[in-house]
Amino acid sequence: MYHLRTGMLLGCLTFVTCASLQAENWPGWRGPRGDGTSLETSIPQEWDGPSGKNIAWKVPLAGIGHASPIVWENRIFVVSCVKGSQMRTLTCIERTTGKRLWHQEVIKSNLERLHALNSYASSTPATDGELVYVAFLQSDGGTTPALNVGAARPATLGKVVVAAYDFAGRRQWLQQVGEFASVHGFCSCPVLYNDMVILNGDHDGDGYVVALDRKTGETRWKVARKHHTRSYVTPLIRTVAGRQEMVLSGSRSVISLNPDDGSTIWEIDGPTEQFVASMVYDGKLFFMAAGFPTYHVMGIRPGGQGNVTQTHVAWHARNAACYVPSPVVLENRLFVADDRGTANCYDATTGKRLWKSRLGKHYSASLISGGGKVYFLSDDGITKIVAPAEKLEVLAENRLFAEGQTGEFCSASPALSGGQLFVRTNKHLFCIGKTAAER
Numbered sequence: 326m327y328h329l330r331t332g333m334l335l336g337c338l339t340f341v342t343c344a345s346l347q348a349e350n351w352p353g354w355r356g357p358r359g360d361g362t363s364l365e366t367s368i369p370q371e372w373d374g375p376s377g378k379n380i381a382w383k384v385p386l387a388g389i390g391h392a393s394p395i396v397w398e399n400r401i402f403v404v405s406c407v408k409g410s411q412m413r414t415l416t417c418i419e420r421t422t423g424k425r426l427w428h429q430e431v432i433k434s435n436l437e438r439l440h441a442l443n444s445y446a447s448s449t450p451a452t453d454g455e456l457v458y459v460a461f462l463q464s465d466g467g468t469t470p471a472l473n474v475g476a477a478r479p480a481t482l483g484k485v486v487v488a489a490y491d492f493a494g495r496r497q498w499l500q501q502v503g504e505f506a507s508v509h510g511f512c513s514c515p516v517l518y519n520d521m522v523i524l525n526g527d528h529d530g531d532g533y534v535v536a537l538d539r540k541t542g543e544t545r546w547k548v549a550r551k552h553h554t555r556s557y558v559t560p561l562i563r564t565v566a567g568r569q570e571m572v573l574s575g576s577r578s579v580i581s582l583n584p585d586d587g588s589t590i591w592e593i594d595g596p597t598e599q600f601v602a603s604m605v606y607d608g609k610l611f612f613m614a615a616g617f618p619t620y621h622v623m624g625i626r627p628g629g630q631g632n633v634t635q636t637h638v639a640w641h642a643r644n645a646a647c648y649v650p651s652p653v654v655l656e657n658r659l660f661v662a663d664d665r666g667t668a669n670c671y672d673a674t675t676g677k678r679l680w681k682s683r684l685g686k687h688y689s690a691s692l693i694s695g696g697g698k699v700y701f702l703s704d705d706g707i708t709k710i711v712a713p714a715e716k717l718e719v720l721a722e723n724r725l726f727a728e729g730q731t732g733e734f735c736s737a738s739p740a741l742s743g744g745q746l747f748v749r750t751n752k753h754l755f756c757i758g759k760t761a762a763e764r
Contacts, residue, residue, distance in 0.1 A: 351396040351740040351747075353451030354514035354559045355691060360605045361653040363695035363741040369758040370698075370710060372746075374725035381745065381756040382423035388414060390446030391512075391689070394749050396420065396742040397452050400492060403754060404431075404459055406445035411436060413446055413461040415490055418754065420743075421761045427494035431459055435466040437481035440509035442649070442689060444736070447512035449559075451522065456489045456497060456539065458522045462511035463501070471508035472529040473554055473598065480508040485526055487515065487537060498542035506530045507555045514559040518571070518584045521545055527556040527575045534560070534573075534587060548587035552577040556600040560584075563606050565627040574600040574613045579625065591629035593638065596621045602651040602691070605659075607673055610639055612654060614647045614661050622647065622661055622669075624676055640676030645669045651691035651738075653699055656713040660699050662688040668701055668711070680717045684709050691738040702748065704734045725755060 347365050355361045372379035388405030395402050401418040412433050417426045436445055448460040464483030471480040483506070488499040505511060505528045516523045517539070526533040532550030537543065556575030562584050563570055571584040579593040597616040605612050610624040624639040647669070650662040658679070659671040666685040671678050685703030693700045698720060699711045706725035712718040725748065726733055737749035745758035 348743045349741075350398065350454075351742040352453070353395055353517065354393065354449040355603060355651065355738065356693070356741065359516065359559070359561050359603070361651060361691055361693040361738075362655070363693065365741060365744060366696050367744040368696035368698070368741060369744070369746045370696075370721050372723045372757045374706065374755070375727040379757060379759075381758055381760045383753050383755050384418065384423040384425070385753055386749070387416060387428060388412070388446065389444055389751055390749075391444040391736040392446050392514075392749075393449040393738045394740050394747045394754060395450055395452055396740055396747060397454055400426075401747065401754070402450055402452065402457050403749065404446045404448070404450055404461075406436075408436065408445070415450065415457065415459050415494075417492070417494060420756070423754070423756060429490060429494050429496070431488050431499075432461055432463050432486055434461070434463045434483070435481075437462050437464050437483060437510050438468075438479065438508055442736070443510040443512060445510070447510070449514045449738075451515040451517050453517055453539065456491055458487065458489050458515040458517070458539075460485060460487050460513055460515055460524055462486070462505055469506050474508055478508060480506050480529060481510075482506050483511070485511070485513070485524065487522065487524060487542065489522075489539070489542060500537060500542040500544075502526065502535045502537065502544070503533050503547070504528075504530060509555060512557045516560050516562065518562055521584075523560060523571070523584060525556075525558060525560055525573060525575065526550075527554065527558070529553060529555045532576055534582065536584070536587065546587045548582070550576040554598055558600050559603045561604045561606065570627065572604050572606075572611055574602075574604060574615055579604075579613055579623070581629070591631060591633045591637070593625065594632070594634045596623065596641070601649045602647065605652055605654050607654045607657070610673065612652060612659055612673070614645070614652045616648055619643070620646045620648070620663075622652075622659070622671065622676070624659075624673065642671065642676050642678065644678060645681075650688045653692040653694045655694045655697070655699055658713045660692055660711070662692055662701055664688055666703060668717075670717070679715050682717050684711075684719070689736040693739055693741060695741050700739065702735055702739055704736065706733070706735050706750065725750065
């Protein structure tokens with residue numbers, strides 16, 4: 326009996342330990358690895374917003390924004406803009422119930438000029454479990470003639486503001502890190518690395534990448550961008566052959582920087598002018614999807630030095646009109662969604678397109694993967710779950726809104742954490758999956 330009880334106890338402890346190992350926080354843009362992937366296996370696969378099926382809770386948000394929610398244990402953080410008051414805010418929500426715990430004004434600022442598909446709160450925050458880091462554009466309403474545009478019009482002048490808050494909602498610091506001018510608005514997500522928070526400041530002016538001290542907000546390093554062209558790419562940091570590389574597309578190039586000091590490691594010219602989608606990495610190749618005015622999908626060999634345009638491009642496809650949604654790579658398949666609703670699947674090694682299909686009306690959200698599947702969330706709230714197969718295999722189709730419903734849409738990328746999926750719309754935050762009691 327003693328051995329039986331001991332065995333049962335050890336079995337229970339093993340189960341609890343495995344379950345805890347499977348659960349992941351979603352602490353910043355595109356999750357714990359910055360590439361849209363979750364290692365969790367118990368991922369929601371069926372839900373229905375109109376009937377409430379598998380919807381743990383749904384709560385209204387105080388303002389509008391395209392930034393993703395981030396999750397740290399029992400806390401969810403969301404940034405928004407309350408247009409009537411011109412406030413940019415940070416809200417903390419209790420994960421279990423959806424109850425708002427606190428709501429803080431970060432800045433009050435004139436509303437900048439935007440692209441129709443952007444928002445005044447598009448930069449996903451980041452957290453290290455102690456502080457939450459947010460970024461906004463602060464403007465006094467000044468303008469300058471827009472650059473890199475087809476028709477003359479003004480662009481908003483402003484300064485990029487980065488701020489840090491503790492989990493009780495108390496501001497720890499706020500810094501203006503650089504000038505910013507763009508006719509399409511602002512979107513740059515903070516990235517955490519060692520004891521720094523790093524931000525890409527590409528814009529139609531003297532662009533930069535800057536690293537701040539996490540505890541104080543003081544500048545640790547800042548490097549100039551040479552092409553003075555707006556882009557909205559969040560850097561991806563990976564260890565390659567023992568070397569830290571921070572890769573990003575933008576400013577008319579694809580570049581790798583040393584995240585310790587901002588020095589350039591390698592660079593690829595072009596292949597286009599403007600970029601939005603973040604890059605991903607499968608341990609063999611970096612993958613880039615862009616852009617405007619021409620469209621490209623590219624596999625890039627790591628480990629280069631200097632200008633590697635002619636030597637390190639493993640493959641280059643021009644047959645997917647992708648711009649905004651970031652791709653995801655799973656089981657040697659690279660999945661790319663173009664804005665107009667078409668999904669593409671490439672062989673990650675060769676660049677051969679395996680299939681192409683129109684899965685949605687329009688895509689703004691970046692792709693995510695979990696449980697060995699890929700999630701495509703379209704603007705109309707329909708998520709199609711796809712297998713990483715050589716031929717298209719749609720495993721499930723789930724909707725948040727009733728068919729024909731208008732006025733609510735999805736532009737933010739979803740978050741996965743602890744067996745739950747968090748989806749932000751222009752009006753609500755949804756928690757999809759089992760409730761705390763059911764789990």
